Amino acid sequence: MRRKRANISRGMLFAWGMGIGLLFLFAVPQRTSDRIQLTYARVFRWPLAAGHGLTLAARDVALPHGVTEEQYRELLANHREIQNVIANLQAKLRETQSQNEMLARLRAKPGWETVPIQLAPVIVGVGQEQNELIIGRGRDHGLAIGQFVMSLGEQGALSQSESVVGTISSVDARTAKVRLLTAPRDPKAPRESGVVVSIGNLGVRPLLEGLGGNKARIPLVKVEGNNIGKGDPVYVQKSQGLDVPVIAGRVAQCVRSRDDPMFWDITVEPVCDVAGLREVAVVVPPIPAH
Amino acid sequence: MRWIRFAVLVLAASILQASLLDVLRVRRDVKPDLLLVLLVFFGSRCSSTHGVITSFVLGFFADLVSPIGGVMGPRIISFGLFGTLLSDVQNVFSLRRPLYQGGAIFLLGVLTAVLSYLLASLRTDGSQTRLLTLFLWQPLYSGILGPLFTLPVGWWMHMNRRSRSPFARGARVR
Numbered sequence: 428m429r430r431k432r433a434n435i436s437r438g439m440l441f442a443w444g445m446g447i448g449l450l451f452l453f454a455v456p457q458r459t460s461d462r463i464q465l466t467y468a469r470v471f472r473w474p475l476a477a478g479h480g481l482t483l484a485a486r487d488v489a490l491p492h493g494v495t496e497e498q499y500r501e502l503l504a505n506h507r508e509i510q511n512v513i514a515n516l517q518a519k520l521r522e523t524q525s526q527n528e529m530l531a532r533l534r535a536k537p538g539w540e541t542v543p544i545q546l547a548p549v550i551v552g553v554g555q556e557q558n559e560l561i562i563g564r565g566r567d568h569g570l571a572i573g574q575f576v577m578s579l580g581e582q583g584a585l586s587q588s589e590s591v592v593g594t595i596s597s598v599d600a601r602t603a604k605v606r607l608l609t610a611p612r613d614p615k616a617p618r619e620s621g622v623v624v625s626i627g628n629l630g631v632r633p634l635l636e637g638l639g640g641n642k643a644r645i646p647l648v649k650v651e652g653n654n655i656g657k658g659d660p661v662y663v664q665k666s667q668g669l670d671v672p673v674i675a676g677r678v679a680q681c682v683r684s685r686d687d688p689m690f691w692d693i694t695v696e697p698v699c700d701v702a703g704l705r706e707v708a709v710v711v712p713p714i715p716a717h
Numbered sequence: 718m719r720w721i722r723f724a725v726l727v728l729a730a731s732i733l734q735a736s737l738l739d740v741l742r743v744r745r746d747v748k749p750d751l752l753l754v755l756l757v758f759f760g761s762r763c764s765s766t767h768g769v770i771t772s773f774v775l776g777f778f779a780d781l782v783s784p785i786g787g788v789m790g791p792r793i794i795s796f797g798l799f800g801t802l803l804s805d806v807q808n809v810f811s812l813r814r815p816l817y818q819g820g821a822i823f824l825l826g827v828l829t830a831v832l833s834y835l836l837a838s839l840r841t842d843g844s845q846t847r848l849l850t851l852f853l854w855q856p857l858y859s860g861i862l863g864p865l866f867t868l869p870v871g872w873w874m875h876m877n878r879r880s881r882s883p884f885a886r887g888a889r890v891r
Contacts, residue, residue: 436766437765437766437769440773441769441797441801444769444772444773444776444793445797445798447777447793448773448776448790448791448793448794448797449794450790451780451788451789451790451793452788452789452790452836452840453790453839453840457787457840460784460788460789464784464789467731467781471728474732475732475736476736477736478732478735478736478737479736479737481736481737482736482739
């Protein structure tokens, strides 16, 4: 009988213990748990502090001959500071190595050997429809309004092709804003503000205008006699330091213009997934020497 | 069971665990878990009822001084559960020999760490926890150093008597 009662009591104790544990885990707010831990630390602060002091004393190394404790602490502080500087430099070195590798891969491609390029990290995409990017290079790095910005191949797990994604629209000392090719055209801006492109065997060099919604269009093109179909590449022409035509997008649709049925409107979709960009290349043409 | 001595011992152990035991720290974050050593000590020497009480109390203090993921509760539950199980099997296995004690400390260390981590990850993101340290190095280090603590603890608790296990070597069978 006694044995049975002891068993029940033990079971109850176990249940109570588990209940308290579960209560602490799920019902007691983190703030209360923190307060209990802080109360324990406050009540036993003397023995805890003494133990901590003893630990530090036990860990102290014997001072070298002729060095005072104050000098030793100063040296230790200097040492820590140098370690931090080294760590920062190592991080910078790693970043530079990765950029060099990226540039070397780009330069190895035919036509890209002499294109003057400045790599720039993408800081953030801006705008409701992400029509602009802010990049981490600016005037100090040779960037200027109107320069072409390209996506790079092999960015981490994402494989992007080299393509023009936009142009620099405003520039600061260390940052710049990139207006994507798909950003809607400012109605007040002149039509010539578009980017000159080429498609297939078209004799004229039409202008590419952004439509928003990750689309652009080439308005009022005379396509008779030229075979333009869905999927045809659209190239940005040689200009602003670009030595080779670079793809910007592909033809998504080719329909007769509502303004003038003699002409056609071509809708273009970019080949690059801008949302996945971590780094871009800005084509920085060299300043002509006077 | 001398409860006042037990209370003093647990308080002293928790204070030591939080402060002075840093002297024995290896690498950056591996130090013996004194409360785990006490869990195995009381789990293997107390009556089963007392084993349950001591396990939960030790778990509470373990959550106070070294909570996993900063939350309280996981170690109360894991210490309570595995301490109770240990006190259940103490009549079958004798943990008098230092080698067995070390093995039991290591095993219980791994089990309580895994359960505590799993429970803590229900409330917090456990990605910051060093799993190898928690699951392997700390229990191993505790298992190696743990048997050294059992003699003074047994002396303090007046529990350095012979085993009650009928299967233990040298146990008196009536």
